[in-house]
Amino acid sequence: MASLADYVLRLARDRNEAEKFRASQQSAKQAMTAFGLSNEHQEILLSGDPNRISQEVQKEFAPWAHDPGWTNTQCMVNVPIPKTQK
């Protein structure tokens, strides 16, 4: 089966592929099938749920893929750090 990550990467870099995906569900299914994506991966992409897509892509790369950094938040409130933790 083809890699989900490679297909999403293709969508990100190829405007025509992205247009095909967005045109209609049928068009998206045809494009994904032609690429060789499994039915499970097709369903995940069609769900449009970014968290599911992230989890599934990450599975393909385990163990080297890292936890998403975006769950880190940047608060600029100046909180003193205890010296023992430095």
Place this chain on the structure above:
Amino acid sequence: MTAGTLTVVGTGIQAVAQTSPEALACIESADKVYFVSADALTEYWIRQVNPSAESLNGLYEIGKQRSITYEEMIDRVLAPVASGLNVCFVSYGHPGVFVYSTHEAIRRARKAGYVARMLPAISAEACLFADLGVDPSTSGCQSYEATDFLIYHRRFDTHSSLILWQIGAIGEWSYKRNVNAWNVSGVRILTDILLQHYPEDHMVTVYEAARYPCCDAIILNVMLAELPKTTISAISTLYVPPHGGAEPDLAMFERLSAADAR
């Protein structure tokens, strides 16, 4: 030995697709790339573009204060600059928006005498303007990190747009992996404060920019009073539109007109 350099770039909010050609060229040509990615896809792509790429995401640890992680990132990025390498530090979104480590790395590199610069990129705010059809020139736009907004009692104008960032992570100082709302009680407190200034039925928007080309932005329009019951994640942003119109200062208008006539 040649002098090292530091270039800080961003990959935008939507994985890969929002990286500018200028940023891509920097990633490709760097001697050493460090990155903090928002998703495994971007990590996969950056490693393809430049095999020297090394993730800094591993420096985050559950329960570890983020300020410590940021210091470690800065040290890691600056070490090869001092060794004479051209380093590219990649972050998601805009590298200068809500990112302490990138700004600080540039400050320290320059202080040490190295050439350091930051390239602009697509931020969540840029996506919000596009997706919600908000033009900051219409009534102005105020933008605060939500915890900062509450702790410092930021003064704001209800006649102007208000954007509050990280409403799902109010009062959270450490790193957690859960994408779902981290601090529901924080959202309740924020709502209480906003209700002192806006009516209960004032419509607000909980927003998340699209993260993949096959996804839409998440746009939830709710009454302010209902905000604590809304699905909020760690990356949700709150957009509060202006309430009513501001009264123009006619005396100032005349003063400006007179100045123009001179």
